[in-house]
Amino acid sequence: MRTMPDATRDEAVITALVAALGEKAVLTGAERPARNASDWSTLGPQPALAVVRPTTTEAVAAAMRICAAHGVPVVPQGGLTGLCGGARPLPGAVALSLERMTGIEAIDPASATMTVWAGTPLQVVQEAADAAGFLIPLDLGARGSCAIGGNASTNAGGNRVIRYGMTREMILGLEVVLPDGGIVTTLNRMIKNNAGYDLKHLFIGSEGTLGVITRLVLRLFPKPACTLAALCALPDYASVVGLLAAARRGLGPMLSAFEVMWPDYWETIAMTPGVRVPLPHGHAVYCLIEAQGTDETFDAPRFEAWLEAQAEAGLLADAVLSRSLADVKTFWGVRDACSEFPQVLGPHEPFDIGLPVAAMDEYVRACKAALSQRLPGAFALFYGHIGDGNLHIVAGLKGASPQPKDVIQEVVYGLVREFGGTVSAEHGIGLTKKPWLGHVRSEAEIALMRRLKAAMDPNGVLNPGKVV
Amino acid sequence: MRTMPDATRDEAVITALVAALGEKAVLTGAERPARNASDWSTLGPQPALAVVRPTTTEAVAAAMRICAAHGVPVVPQGGLTGLCGGARPLPGAVALSLERMTGIEAIDPASATMTVWAGTPLQVVQEAADAAGFLIPLDLGARGSCAIGGNASTNAGGNRVIRYGMTREMILGLEVVLPDGGIVTTLNRMIKNNAGYDLKHLFIGSEGTLGVITRLVLRLFPKPACTLAALCALPDYASVVGLLAAARRGLGPMLSAFEVMWPDYWETIAMTPGVRVPLPHGHAVYCLIEAQGTDETFDAPRFEAWLEAQAEAGLLADAVLSRSLADVKTFWGVRDACSEFPQVLGPHEPFDIGLPVAAMDEYVRACKAALSQRLPGAFALFYGHIGDGNLHIVAGLKGASPQPKDVIQEVVYGLVREFGGTVSAEHGIGLTKKPWLGHVRSEAEIALMRRLKAAMDPNGVLNPGKVV
Incomplete structure (x- = not known):
């Protein structure tokens, strides 16, 4: 790192960024949007030295090189919906926002892949897949705001991991800008590719500390033809473990969610305004089970038969079966009512x-x-x-x-x-x-993480102090 | 690296290995088994300086430290069934064979995981899962000889990747010995774990160049209740792409294999002794489609209905549907007859x-x-x-x-x-x-692979010259 006085250094880096990326891409002072000062964590705002909003991978690389040369840290930003402060600016850092790098670049129906820019909101990605006859199974409450690049860099989960895996499992290729400004493009579209190290896994889940993701190749999945669900009350936790095993065996890969709620949760939900609770309270534990099928004619009777068999086996104290998508939605309403907890429970x-x-x-x-x-x-x-x-x-x-x-x-x-x-x-x-x-x-393990960080970012320019 | 004369260095490293691991664990001269001199590639034998066969992770670490200190390269070995020379010894190197580190350490039915030693043959792992009521979906022709640690270090594929993914997707945790002899134990048993970098992906698929895998936590899958298959002749490749899309949509996650054979392949198979070809030749292209279901009552009629719909849609020129597991086996016999090619085709x-x-x-x-x-x-x-x-x-x-x-x-x-x-x-x-x-x-990309290799193994002690 250089040891220029801060003010001189700050001025120099901003001048260089404006020269390379243009005035519109570099926001300083009062121009800096308030939203770029924080994420959804409770850490509160920390304005960046500047908010840089490139529109091309080359511009991201140029910004990285300039900041690295001036010893100014860079914090990558996607949709800013993270809960742990990973995208929150550090004092004196440049916030590198991917918000103008959006859009679907290509859909390959035969390989079932989509190439997309990292700043694209998840919901836009989902809708584009849907319009092409496919499913993007990743889904979160923040879908309208979070960016697909941020989902990748945090390896986002969600409700259907049991069937589709984490975000990591949905990514085939990445384009990344390294802390030294180098561009590594691995936009692989094949499920199987063992030609050398699989570099994408370095960047997925490392929360923007090893590289800035600029483009992604996503796997597309077939759209399910029907969704079936049951809300169950169980006599004890041993029955939950038994029911999970039975669901894995009997529903196989149709099983798309297995959610459990303990009684305190259930009772709090029952008091939440606007939430209809389809089972009485007083049971030991509650489960929401969802299956996605390919043909309702076969899958609806199969799901019902499976549920009846579990009742006969004594695993269920009570249960309601969905008869429509509206029922499925009501069941999920119980599980998703936790978003009302700030109002119901207070701090x-x-x-x-x-x-x-x-x-x-x-x-x-x-x-x-x-x-x-x-x-x-x-x-x-x-x-x-x-x-x-x-x-x-x-x-x-x-x-x-x-x-x-x-x-x-x-x-x-x-x-x-x-x-x-x-x-x-x-x-x-x-x-x-x-x-x-x-x-x-x-x-x-932590020493090995630090060794990787040092190898990728020896001067600690990219999101320093985060994760490790 | 030290610059001791080779003979002195060789003697010193062997003396140190024997002192640390015992005489039985260090085979030299005529004691070195012929099998450890090569893998299934066509490179031919290259005897190692010594074949070291530790029985514990600590002994692997000790061997690595000793070899590193003497500047003697180490080549890790599993079942030696690799096809690209990844486990073949290098001149003057120590072959570090995991063959005595075998066995199932634990099965956790509730989390559906198995902890296993790296030297365990794949077939032993499959059978242990089966006995516990689960499936290990990884399957290869070399199942009886290949080791699960080798499957991980090469990220093995196989026939059912379309449904279950590569070996990478079946691994939750690893224990690894680093090139400097450090032990990193990450025997995670949870599907979701975003606490820091996911280190296992560094070692999976890097062919023993970044670390030596000693133990693994594998995901267990539910056993399918039925297997259905069809062998199809198609009028052109566009129909193959159409049939694949229809199989993804209509069979969903039941789809467990989608194999294609071009006519030259088919005609050669038809001439192979002992292989019964259930469809005439002369078609443009052939497909083997397999689905694994959870209930034959529902899944057999569904599979048949799906296949009929494809015929009606004009995607099929001819097709045979399996009526028994014996039929499924016959269909796979056509696909697996390629193992007879050395006899049928010559070099x-x-x-x-x-x-x-x-x-x-x-x-x-x-x-x-x-x-x-x-x-x-x-x-x-x-x-x-x-x-x-x-x-x-x-x-x-x-x-x-x-x-x-x-x-x-x-x-x-x-x-x-x-x-x-x-x-x-x-x-x-x-x-x-x-x-x-x-x-x-x-x-x-290759520069980044080399950067990782240099960070993990700065002295080039572990499997040097392989991959990158």
């Missing part, structure tokens, strides 16, 4: 942890007990994508301001370490979870 | 290329024409996993000895570059395909 801490499936219920009990002990009167609701080992928690102390965040995190993440889980199943590490990374990754 | 060159699906037939025609022009009288048979973009070719000049290997490779790989394909879909690069890597990967 709280949200978590996105992972655990081996067999250990989930024991974890839930241990976590509730430890929270009650450390914070008498605390609430904690548990729900998640159990088929993928992903548990969400919201916990807090009603009326407390500020919330006892540190204690809650200590309890939740301390037990995650004990149970062999992960502190981030799908949201990433960014800045907010960095203190907890050592809870679930060994010193040797 | 020839085999290829494992990848292409965008839409370009396949044009490639086949261009390749046949170019071969005929360069080598009048040459034969070339085309077949492969077309649903995955993977085309196999066997080509040669009957009676020629030696075969005009260089000309054939120039034609095949030259056109692969023109058509935007890959020189290795599933077999890897190893040594034999290294000269062609630059045909399908850019200078920037």
Whole structure:
């Protein structure tokens, strides 16, 4: 890094960026949009030195080279919907926003692939696939705002990972700008390609710390012809594990979601205005099971027969079966009502942890007990994508301001370490979870991550201090 | 690297290995098994300085440290069934064989995972999964000999990639010994884990050049309840593309194989002793379609209805539907008869290329024409996993000895570059395909691979000169 005085350096880098990219691409001072100062984490705004909005991969590379030469850090930005601060500017850094690099470049129906610019909102990608007769199975609440490049750099999850995998599994090729401004184009369209190292995996899920994703080749999937769902009440967690195994066996790859809700969650949802709860409360645990079929004539009776067999096997205390897409929507309404929690519960801490499936219920009990002990009167609701080992928690102390965040995190993440889980199943590490990374990754693992970071970005120019 | 005289260095490294691992683990001179001198490539034997067979991860790490300290290269070995020389010893190198690190360590039915030692043969892994009520979908002809660690380090493919993905998609966690002897243990059992960089992808598919895989966590899949298949003759390649799209839509995730055979292949098979060909020859192209279902009551009529609809749509010239598992086996016999080619065709060159699906037939025609022009009288048979973009070719000049290997490779790989394909879909690069890597990967990509190699193995101790 150079050791120019900051103000001189800042002026020099902005002058060089304007010269290379044009005035419209470099926003400074009052021109900097407020939205580029933060993401959806609770860290609050941190304005960037400048917001740079290139329109080509070459311009991204030029911006990287200029910032690297001046020793000015760069923070890549997509839709800014991340929850861990990964895209939030660092003091004195340039925010490199991909928001003007949007659009579908090509669809190849025979290979079932789509080539797309990284700044394209997920919903636009989904709609383009749909118009071409295909499905993009990645789906999140933030679909209208999040960018597909950000989904890739955070390896986004969502509700249907059990069937389609994480974002990583949906990507065949990438174009990336490296921290030194080099461009690596690997827009592979083949499912099988073992010609040398598979470089894309370096950049997927590394939260913009190893390279800036500019273009992607996505796999397209066939559209399901029908969607079937059931909302079930179960007598105990052992039945959940049994039902999951039975769903894997009996529904096979049709199984597209297996969501579990513990009773505190269910009871809170039942009190939420506008949510219809199709099963009474008082049961030990609740599941939402969804299957996507290719032909309703065969798949609807099969799903019903499968559900009846589970009832006969004693795995279900109660259940409702969908008879229409409206029913499916109502069932998902119960699961998605968690988005109303800020209104219903007031301030709280949200978590996105992972655990081996067999250990989930024991974890839930241990976590509730430890929270009650450390914070008498605390609430904690548990729900998640159990088929993928992903548990969400919201916990807090009603009326407390500020919330006892540190204690809650200590309890939740301390037990995650004990149970062999992960502190981030799908949201990433960014800045907010960095203190907890050592809870679930060994010193040797973190040293190897740092070795990769140093190899790719020896001067620490790209999103420094994030993840590792 | 040290610059000790070779003989002194060799003696010193062997003495140190024996002291650390014991005499039984270090085979030298006439004790070195012939099998460890080569793999299934055509490169011929190259005996190692010593064959080291550790039984623990710590012993692998000790061996790596000792070899690194003496500047003696290490070549990791699994089942030695690779086709590109990746596991073949280098002159003066130590062969580090995982053959005594075998066995299933744990099966977790709730998370549907298996933890296994890297030297375990694939077939043993398959049988253990089967006994526990699960499926390991990875399957290759070499199943009895290949090791699961080798499958991971080469990212093996196989026949059912269209449904289950490559080996990469079946791995949740790895334990790896680094070139400096460090141990990185990431035995993750969760499908979703975004806590930091996903390090396993560095080692999967890098053919033992970045680390030695010692243990793996594999995903287990539900066993299919029924298997259905059809062998079809089609009027042209456009119908193949249409049939693939219809299979993706209509069979959805049941679709477990989509294999295509061009007429030369079919006619050669028809002359192969012991192979029954259930359709007459003379058609433009042939497909084998397989679907794995969860309930024969629903899935058999569905498969038949789907096939009838394709016939009505004019996509099929002729077809036979399986009525039993024996029929399915007969159909696969046609596809697998390529293993008899050495007997039927005599000497020839085999290829494992990848292409965008839409370009396949044009490639086949261009390749046949170019071969005929360069080598009048040459034969070339085309077949492969077309649903995955993977085309196999066997080509040669009957009676020629030696075969005009260089000309054939120039034609095949030259056109692969023109058509935007890959020189290795599933077999890897190893040594034999290294000269062609630059045909399908850019200078920037290869430079990045080298940067990774240098970061992980700065002294070039681990499998040097392979891949990059």
